[in-house]
Amino acid sequence: MNEWFIKFLRTNPVVQQPPPLAPQLVPEMPQSAKLVRTKEFRATADDDPERAKFWLENTIRVLDELSCIPKECLKCAVSLLKDSAYQWWNTIISVVPRENVTWEFFQKEFKKKYISQRFLDQK
Numbered sequence: 001m002n003e004w005f006i007k008f009l010r011t012n013p014v015v016q017q018p019p020p021l022a023p024q025l026v027p028e029m030p031q032s033a034k035l036v037r038t039k040e041f042r043a044t045a046d047d048d049p050e051r052a053k054f055w056l057e058n059t060i061r062v063l064d065e066l067s068c069i070p071k072e073c074l075k076c077a078v079s080l081l082k083d084s085a086y087q088w089w090n091t092i093i094s095v096v097p098r099e100n101v102t103w104e105f106f107q108k109e110f111k112k113k114y115i116s117q118r119f120l121d122q123k
Contacts, residue, residue, distance in 0.1 A: 043085035043114060052114035056107065070103035077106055088113060 039062075041055045059080065063073045081089050092109055093101050 040080050040082045041085050041114075042082045043088065044083075049115045052110070056110055056115070060107075074101070074103040074106050077103075077110075085114075 039055075039059065041052070043052075059077055060073075063076055068076060078086075078089055089106075096105070
């Protein structure tokens with residue numbers, strides 16, 4: 001607390017201090033995702049399915065908090081893809097009819113590429 005506030009509390013004993021803030025529960029980040037400092041997804045060689053899953057779940061959570069409609073969710077998620085992940089997405093959408101490119105489609109294809117398949121490859 002700063003000096004002014006401490007002095008104010010001493011000279012005004014009737015004023016009560018606010019209660020301490022309740023701790024916020026934050027889900028624990030997977031060990032493999034602890035080095036991620038941005039919300040971008042690059043699909044580097046050292047990415048694993050757990051990191052991809054963590055990225056997708058957090059992206060969905062943020063977009064849900066922002067009350068984004070599916071079209072906005074798709075646009076935002078794609079804007080977070082970088083490097084080979086962005087190239088992968090551009091390849092996908094170059095062969096799929098535009099009307100089939102939806103937020104649900106993105107999630108399904110992302111899981112297939114970076115979570116499900118990579119998980120199977122590691123076993």
